[in-house]
Amino acid sequence: MSQEINDASHWRDFDQNLLSHSMAHYLMAIDTLRTEHGYARSTDVAEKLGVSRGAASMALSQLKKKDWVGEDHNRFLLLTETGAQIASQVEQNFLILNQFFKEVLNVGEEAAHADACKIEHLLGMETGKRLLWLMRFLMSDEELAIQVRKQMSKCNEGCSPVEVSECPICGASGECLAALGTPSIEGTKP
Amino acid sequence: MSQEINDASHWRDFDQNLLSHSMAHYLMAIDTLRTEHGYARSTDVAEKLGVSRGAASMALSQLKKKDWVGEDHNRFLLLTETGAQIASQVEQNFLILNQFFKEVLNVGEEAAHADACKIEHLLGMETGKRLLWLMRFLMSDEELAIQVRKQMSKCNEGCSPVEVSECPICGASGECLAALGTPSIEGTKP
DNA sequence: ACCTTTTGTTAACGCCACTGAACATTTCTT
DNA sequence: AAGAAATGTTCAGTGGCGTTAACAAAAGGT
Structure with a gap:
């Protein structure tokens, strides 16, 4: 269902x-x-x-x-009042997404910026707010947060697709989702 | 710069x-x-x-x-080969985003689905891949991951904007980004 | 005050993505 | 095989969002 x-x-x-x-x-x-x-x-x-x-x-x-x-x-x-609220909501979404991509996911500057920009205005209120909470936490200097960031930065060479079977995400589908080929949907039009 | x-x-x-x-x-x-x-x-x-x-x-x-x-x-x-790759890339993006929103950010089912759907095709290769790594980790049963999820689920009533000054995200801007009013950009057109 | 430049608006056009309706084609039924 | 039904295509029309180009209005210089 x-x-x-x-x-x-x-x-x-x-x-x-x-x-x-x-x-x-x-x-x-x-x-x-x-x-x-x-x-x-x-x-x-x-x-x-x-x-x-x-x-x-x-x-x-x-x-x-x-x-x-x-x-x-x-x-x-x-x-106007409303216009300002909308603008700042989108701006905040951008900042949070950009930071999330760069600092947590370790995505390159360029890509992080581009993706944040494409998404900034599409993030619903609720999601935006909660992503902020997550980021607030993950970027703090609490021990837990530090360890998560460290864990993520270790992934730089790909969290090799070896342990696919244990991957709670890929698990079901059988193949490592991260190991997909690169379809040509990136970049800009001719 | x-x-x-x-x-x-x-x-x-x-x-x-x-x-x-x-x-x-x-x-x-x-x-x-x-x-x-x-x-x-x-x-x-x-x-x-x-x-x-x-x-x-x-x-x-x-x-x-x-x-x-x-x-x-x-x-x-x-x-075609390419078509299938693109489709599965987008599909995976959807699954990962949806799960991230629901299970990590604790966004409601409806909103999570809607947001994931709006974003699925916009997530760059790199970001998608790394988000998968993060999710793989966060959804695992490692102690660290469990604690993070617990931490996030505690936020349900808003990680009250009280500690704004210590919030590493809001910090600079002075006001709590999560405390913004709700502009009327949600919902569907008349 | 007058003429030029800057600024703002409008109109015609192209591209995307949809609708609805007319038409062509294929497939099913008897 | 012939008619009916389902399937596929094409053609205006609409709306969003851009471009140029022509034109109107406001601002500035002498």
Whole structure:
């Protein structure tokens, strides 16, 4: 009765996400610009994100319609209460994920950053919060945490697939999931 | 010099992803159908994913063009070598993430499933592999692992934001990241 | 005040991924 | 073999999200 990965009911929740990847970045860009320069204009946002002014203009008008973005007395862009909450939620998700990937999983800087960025806006409230708790604990200097980190850093050469049979994850499927070939789904389009 | 969250260079890698969320599910659907029924036809895939036959037809022809999907002697759908690798990679990512969310982070079943599904195809090779190592370790019956799980399950009421100052994550930002308000980015569109 | 530059908006277009409907093709039934 | 049913494809239409390019509005320089 457990949920199937391809249940028609669930897999499409993806694009039902209220917050798209790009929208999140528009919000964060406004936030960043305001703290960096004290103000944010449409053009600045466009430049910061590396999109055209047209794209920024249209995206921002959507965000205004949702009331996540407003304008101050000088017509500079401003995050509303909600907009600010969303932006900071996503930003925190990014920080936590990035740190988790780098410091706990020992993923390389580049990959950690890329993955955190792809995922930051998709992590639900609950998951984000609890990942924070985990990280808080794992990055503390409690003996237990230190040992876990040490354990993970030992894995650098692959926790060799030898002990597959004892691996509580692979166990069932019989083959070591970590030993899969590399399909060509990484990298960028031509 | 550390990478900024909004670097024009990186944030858009998102849509450069060679594997879209939906394509991943088309592949997995074929895989599932073949093991469940021994064959997979376009219509079956459409039904399994809850999309129209038209959508399935077009998606599948793209996948054929990429050579991730082929047909067998009876013109039933078939994953190519590459297609199968991709599908299983994504499937494994899903399993690992789901388990990580549920068993380690103690996220509710629903949310864990939803989040794992949204993220499964975005996790890079390296990150996926290392997350597997972590899970392998954390789900083992080693004393260390057991204690970590116990520690995490204690957090159920929030690892109260009291000790923020000592929190190695929140520390710098001054406020507890876990104490943020709930912006309305969860749930589905109207 | 006037002309130029900067900034913002809009329109036409392409790409992805869906829908629904019309059409073509295959397969099953009798 | 012929008609009905199931299966597969194609073709507008929609919405998200980008691009250029043309145009409107605001800001600045002399």
